[in-house]
Amino acid sequence: MATSDSTRQGHQKKNERRSAQATAVLRMAGTVRQLLSETGHIPPASRALVELMCLPVTALWCRVLRFDPQAPTWPDRDRFLVPSASMLPLLDIMLSLTGSSGPYKTPQNTHTEIAPGPASYGIAAAAGMALGEQTLASRFGRSLINHRTWAVVQDTDLASGAATEVAQLAGQSGLDRLTLLVASLSDSPSPELITSLALFQASGWNIRKITAGDLSSVTSALAAALRSRKPTLIVCSPSPARKSSDEQNSLPPAELTGPWSLTARRGASARRSWLRRLVRHRQRSTFQREQMEQLPPLLSEDWLRTWRWHMRRSHDRSTKNASLVAFHTLAGLLPEIMCLSSSALPLPSDILTDHTLSPPENSTVICGSKAEGMSGLMIGLALHGGLLACCQAPLIAADRMMTALRMVAFMRRKVLLLLTENKLNQDCLSGGLLSAEQLPALRAIPHLAVFRPANVHETFQCWEAALRWKDGPCVLSLTPDENPDTPFPKSCFGSPSRGGYLLQHQHAPQVTLIASGSEVAIALEASHHLAKQEIRTAVVSLPCWKLFADQPETYRQKVLGGSGIRVGIEAASGFGWEQWLSPGGVFVDMNALNISAQTGTSYDRSGSIAEAVCEVVKHHLFASGMMRDSLPQAGLPSVDKNAESHSGKVIKQEWKTQQWQSK
Numbered sequence: 198m199a200t201s202d203s204t205r206q207g208h209q210k211k212n213e214r215r216s217a218q219a220t221a222v223l224r225m226a227g228t229v230r231q232l233l234s235e236t237g238h239i240p241p242a243s244r245a246l247v248e249l250m251c252l253p254v255t256a257l258w259c260r261v262l263r264f265d266p267q268a269p270t271w272p273d274r275d276r277f278l279v280p281s282a283s284m285l286p287l288l289d290i291m292l293s294l295t296g297s298s299g300p301y302k303t304p305q306n307t308h309t310e311i312a313p314g315p316a317s318y319g320i321a322a323a324a325g326m327a328l329g330e331q332t333l334a335s336r337f338g339r340s341l342i343n344h345r346t347w348a349v350v351q352d353t354d355l356a357s358g359a360a361t362e363v364a365q366l367a368g369q370s371g372l373d374r375l376t377l378l379v380a381s382l383s384d385s386p387s388p389e390l391i392t393s394l395a396l397f398q399a400s401g402w403n404i405r406k407i408t409a410g411d412l413s414s415v416t417s418a419l420a421a422a423l424r425s426r427k428p429t430l431i432v433c434s435p436s437p438a439r440k441s442s443d444e445q446n447s448l449p450p451a452e453l454t455g456p457w458s459l460t461a462r463r464g465a466s467a468r469r470s471w472l473r474r475l476v477r478h479r480q481r482s483t484f485q486r487e488q489m490e491q492l493p494p495l496l497s498e499d500w501l502r503t504w505r506w507h508m509r510r511s512h513d514r515s516t517k518n519a520s521l522v523a524f525h526t527l528a529g530l531l532p533e534i535m536c537l538s539s540s541a542l543p544l545p546s547d548i549l550t551d552h553t554l555s556p557p558e559n560s561t562v563i564c565g566s567k568a569e570g571m572s573g574l575m576i577g578l579a580l581h582g583g584l585l586a587c588c589q590a591p592l593i594a595a596d597r598m599m600t601a602l603r604m605v606a607f608m609r610r611k612v613l614l615l616l617t618e619n620k621l622n623q624d625c626l627s628g629g630l631l632s633a634e635q636l637p638a639l640r641a642i643p644h645l646a647v648f649r650p651a652n653v654h655e656t657f658q659c660w661e662a663a664l665r666w667k668d669g670p671c672v673l674s675l676t677p678d679e680n681p682d683t684p685f686p687k688s689c690f691g692s693p694s695r696g697g698y699l700l701q702h703q704h705a706p707q708v709t710l711i712a713s714g715s716e717v718a719i720a721l722e723a724s725h726h727l728a729k730q731e732i733r734t735a736v737v738s739l740p741c742w743k744l745f746a747d748q749p750e751t752y753r754q755k756v757l758g759g760s761g762i763r764v765g766i767e768a769a770s771g772f773g774w775e776q777w778l779s780p781g782g783v784f785v786d787m788n789a790l791n792i793s794a795q796t797g798t799s800y801d802r803s804g805s806i807a808e809a810v811c812e813v814v815k816h817h818l819f820a821s822g823m824m825r826d827s828l829p830q831a832g833l834p835s836v837d838k839n840a841e842s843h844s845g846k847v848i849k850q851e852w853k854t855q856q857w858q859s860k
Contacts, residue, residue, distance in 0.1 A: 218260065219412060221459060225294070226255040232290050243283035249409050250287060250349055250380050253433050256415045257378070258291050258460045261423070263344060265464035266296040266456075272488055272582060273341065273471050274464070276326045278310050278348040280319020284380075287349075296455040311580060314604050316350045317357035318573045320377065321601075323348035324367045325577015327375035327428070328562070329584050332535055337484055340474045345374045345423075352381040352432070355393035362570025367428045368401025370562070375428040380409075384435060394432070403427040410436030487533045487583045490611065497661060500530055504657060516714075517617055517675040519656040524587070524615070527660070528560050531585060535578055536561045537571045538589040568594040572601030579610035579670075592616040592674060595635045599642075605670045606644040612670035613663055617677060618714075636674060637772035644669030646743040650693065651717035652685050655740055658693040662744060676715050685721070691756055696744025699756050701736040703728075708814055709758045711737045711777055712766040720766050722807035727814060735761075739777065746776075764814055783817050785810055 229251050233239070239247065258264075263275045279288045288309070311322055327346045334342040354360055367375060381390060398404050403425045407414040415433075422429040455461065475481055486493075493499075503526045508519065521542055528534050536542070538561055564571040568590055578586035590598065595616055605612050616635075639647050646666050648659035650673070663671035691698030700717070701724060708727065710720035717738045724734040737756055739745060745753065757763065763782035765774040771784040778784065 218459075219416075222252075222256050222259045223412060225259055225459075226252045228294070229255055229287070229290055232294075233286065236286055236290075239286050240283070243286070245382055246351065246380050247284055247287045249382060249435055250284065250378065250433060251409075252412065253378055253407075253409055253415050253431070254287055254291065254349060256412065257347060257419060258295065260416070260459070261419050262347070262460060263464055263467050264295070264460055265468045266292075266461050267465065268468055269297065270582075271464075271468050271471070273344050273468075275344045276310050276323070276346040276581070278319055278323050278326075278346070280311055280314060280322065280348070281316040281351065281354075282313035284349055285313060294454045295458045295460045311576075312604065312608050315357075315359075315600060316354040317359040318576060318601060318604060319348060320350055320354060320360045321363040321570055321573020322577040322580060323377065324363045324372060324375055324428075325574035325579075325586075326581045327367070327372040327577070328370060328574060329535070329578050329581035330374060331370070331372060333583055336532065337478070337480055341471070341478060341484060345376065347376050347378065349378045349380070352379050352387075352390045352393070355379065355397065356389050359569040359573045361393075361396055362567035363573055364397045364400040364402065366562075366564060366567060366570050366574065371401075371426075372428045373426045376422045377428075377430045379430060379432045381432055381434050386432075386434075390432075394430070397430055401427055403429045404432070405429065406432045406434065408436045409433040483532075484583070490582075492664065493530070496530060496664075500527060500661075501657065503530070508653065514653055515675075515677050516650050516653065516656045517677045519653040520615060520660065520673060520675050523657055523660045532560075533583060534560055534585045534587055536587040536589060537564055537574055537578075538562070539564060539566060539568065539571065539591065539594065540589075542589060568597040569601075572598035575612055575614075576601055576605055576610075579605055579612045580608070585611065585613070587613040587615065589615040589617075592618045592635050595639060599638065602639070602645060602670060602672075603642055606642050609644055609669050611667070614670060614672045616672055616674050618674060634770050634772075636767075637770045639672055639674075640742055640773055645672065646670075646741055647672045647674060648741045649674040649714040650740050651712075651714055651738050654685070655693040655738065659740055662694045662696075662741065666744075674714065685717075691752065693738065693740050694744075695748055695752070696741040696746070697737060697739040697748075697753070697756050699735065700738045701734070703733040703735060705760065706733045706735040706758060707761045707818065708732060709735045709737060709761055709763045710766060710810075710814075711739055711757070711763060713739045714767075716766045716768060719807050719810060723766075723810040723814070726807060726811045730811075730815075732814070732818070733761075742773070742777075762814075762817060764810075764817075766810060781817075783813065785813050 230248065233244070233247055233251070257277075261275075262277060263273075264277070265271055265274065268274075277288075279285060310326075311319060323346050330342055330344060330346065383390075386394070394404055403421070405418045405421060407418045409415070418431045422431065456465075475484070478484065500523075504523055507522050507526060524536070524542065528536075541563065542561060562574075564574070571588060571590065575586050575588045578584050588598075595602075598614075602612075602614070636647065636649070639645060646663065646669070648663055648671065650656040650659045656675070659673060663673060686701055689699040689702045701721065710724060712720040717736070720736045724736050727734050735758055745756075757777065761779075763777065763779045765771070765778055765782065765784040767774070767784075767786065769786070771786050774784045
């Protein structure tokens with residue numbers, strides 16, 4: 198009995214030495230633990246992680262985090278990311294205790310910053326948000342932008358490829374307002390964790406190790422993160438004594454929750470002060486327009502006029518350089534654009550002397566070959582708000598960026614991605630490389646619009662359509678090859694801004710050639726060869742499948758035509774092309790065009806590819822019986838149309854035999 202009395206007196210003296218705020222934090226943490234114990238759907242492994250991070254997260258919310266539950270989308274709020282689904286119960290409880298409505302349900306829920314996914318990309322998204330805060334603060338000042346980014350992750354997430362690349366980019370950019378709370382269930386750090394911490398420290402991070410159950414240790418680590426001039430990583434390890442006395446003396450949830458919680462009162466006071474500063478700010482209208490993701494009213498007119506004025510001096514007609522000119526002119530008109538690039542974005546040599554095309558220095562961040570980390574930063578920039586995230590990389594790097602693109606598309610956030618296709622010619626030291634499956638894989642992602650312009654005119658219209666796309670991210674697939682000598686006629690019907698249009702049309706066409714990008718020039722050249730053989734053709738350019746699918750059925754039918762054979766042409770996989778081809782249509786892929794990296798075949802080397810397309814078209818026309826009336830003019834064996842004994846298979850075999858003998 199004496200021992201228990203002395204223990205109780207010791208706890209009382211210890212509580213007397215604590216401040217009122219520390220006591221409130223401990224009691225709130227006890228309340229959180231009680232609510233977690235009442236939640237029965239948490240797996241055992243996840244429950245251990247959540248209980249470990251209970252006190253650090255509670256201390257962060259009660260003493261540091263600036264968050265107003267009554268205005269969850271307040272622009273200057275602190276960002277708190279929980280990317281792992283295993284820790285979402287802790288976020289749900291913190292939101293309910295501060296007066297927010299309901300737990301996490303959808304990615305559009307305004308009380309959460311990011312949808313659950315790979316935690317390594319959550320680390321990258323947190324760094325992207327810190328980068329967005331740094332960029333906006335340099336433009337509008339600390340009176341409007343003065344918040345921090347916090348993320349709760351596991352120790353195993355630090356060793357992933359995206360996390361290691363982001364560690365270097367965050368240290369390079371000096372993101373001192375970024376803090377990661379790392380949960381480590383082992384008492385002693387594992388060799389993998391030691392290696393990851395050494396890598397983060399070498400990249401310029403501030404590393405702190407604390408005991409998750411010690412409030413003084415947690416408080417000092419949070420205070421050090423606020424003072425640090427480097428990104429901070431706080432490793433939370435379990436304490437020897439799992440249970441403390443504050444759990445037994447915790448208050449009921451109603452006494453520390455709702456609008457009377459420490460987080461809600463502090464957040465409401467900070468937001469009222471911020472609103473008073475916003476009213477007096479000289480850039481208030483620009484700031485509000487960017488936060489609402491609205492474009493300037495005269496952007497299209499000014500952008501088109503400026504772009505044409507600069508393009509008149511350029512002799513390079515490739516879609517890549519036309520897109521670079523479009524980006525530089527857009528950066529001068531939209532200060533909110535932020536570009537992450539794998540390399541510098543040089544302008545064509547003939548307009549390099551024009552200094553009016555130089556974008557602001559803080560509008561482009563060179564990330565090098567860190568494709569995963571760059572795509573993760575893109576997620577954070579898109580989720581932060583007030584910025585138009587743009588990313589430039591080779592098309593072959595799309596495989597490493599797929600996860601980030603899926604997350605952005607799932608959350609319906611706006612991102613512009615410029616992917617440069619590889620140039621196939623014999624001058625390439627590597628022999629060239631075609632990305633046969635990247636385009637179909639990108640087109641299969643829901644809410645992602647893929648634009649593949651064929652010429653300079655389509656490039657600008659695709660840029661404009663991408664800016665006005667509201668359902669998710671956009672990808673512009675560009676090529677460094679210049680357009681061949683085949684002239685592009687004016688549109689017969691429709692425009693590129695509608696996703697597809699009729700580029701060339703003859704009366705009652707027998708064949709409709711459908712292509713996008715560089716293959717449109719091949720389709721035009723093939724149509725000229727077929728016209729000499731009295732085969733009526735129509736050529737359709739299909740730069741964006743998503744936009745074209747959203748058009749009315751009457752428009753799509755008018756563009757694609759209702760009669761004849763539809764032939765799709767693209768040097769890639771044919772996945773997805775069946776939706777645009779007729780039942781008897783055919784897709785001409787890379788194998789049919791005999792294009793490979795080993796042969797070094799290039800579109801602008803000769804007309805052999807267009808001739809190969811003509812041979813495929815004539816073969817299918819003959820097999821379908823549509824060319825039997827004009828076989829002598831087409832250079833094919835004549836067949837008596839009254840001789841019904843000749844079946845389609847026999848005719849096809851005879852044509853193949855004659856072609857082989859002629860060769």
